Amino acid sequence: MGGQIKDRVVSRNMPPWHLDRTVGIQRFKNDTSLTDEQIATIVRWIDSGMAPGNPKDMPPAKMWPSDEGWQLAEQFGQPDIIVQSTPYTVPAVAQDAWWKPLTDVLPVTEPRWVRAVEMRPGSSAGAV
Numbered sequence: 001m002g003g004q005i006k007d008r009v010v011s012r013n014m015p016p017w018h019l020d021r022t023v024g025i026q027r028f029k030n031d032t033s034l035t036d037e038q039i040a041t042i043v044r045w046i047d048s049g050m051a052p053g054n055p056k057d058m059p060p061a062k063m064w065p066s067d068e069g070w071q072l073a074e075q076f077g078q079p080d081i082i083v084q085s086t087p088y089t090v091p092a093v094a095q096d097a098w099w100k101p102l103t104d105v106l107p108v109t110e111p112r113w114v115r116a117v118e119m120r121p122g123s124s125a126g127a128v
């Protein structure tokens with residue numbers, strides 16, 4: 001892991017900042033690239049064994065929204081139509097897969113405007 005971080009940061013591939021550093025304007029308000037000193041700090045940290053920092057300085061764990069219910073319900077109310085796709089199981093070890101199921105949006109049979117769409121991955125068929 002450390003080797004990859006070092007490689008990307010030293011080569012300035014990461015964090016992404018697609019600017020030719022040898023020509024033109026170099027000072028931007030939203031510049032997210034690292035300074036040479038910042039890169040040196042990261043490299044020093046990796047080369048010295050990537051010691052963890054003080055756990056007290058860690059940000060609180062991210063709280064993910066519940067996967068029960070609809071995130072957009074507060075704004076738009078409960079959905080008028082719930083369309084369920086055919087179940088698909090992602091293999092534990094495999095290449096990336098782009099699964100594109102086609103599903104009828106019944107009872108809609110004519111062109112209609114849609115106010116909101118929310119995708120909800122589920123772990124059990126039939127869960128609403």
Ligand code: HEM
Pocket residue numbers: 004005008009014015016
């Ligand atoms: C110091 C901060 C960062 C480090 C050390 C870093 C490190 C890395 C590494 C090692 C990879 C390759 C992962 C792999 O091949 O499996 C990677 C890929 C990637 N990173 Fe970063 N990253 C940083 C910041 C960012 C930021 C801020 C963004 C977006 C704003 C970003 C977007 C990406 C993307 C899109 C890829 C995939 C690129 C591809 O596959 O061609 N990274 N990063």
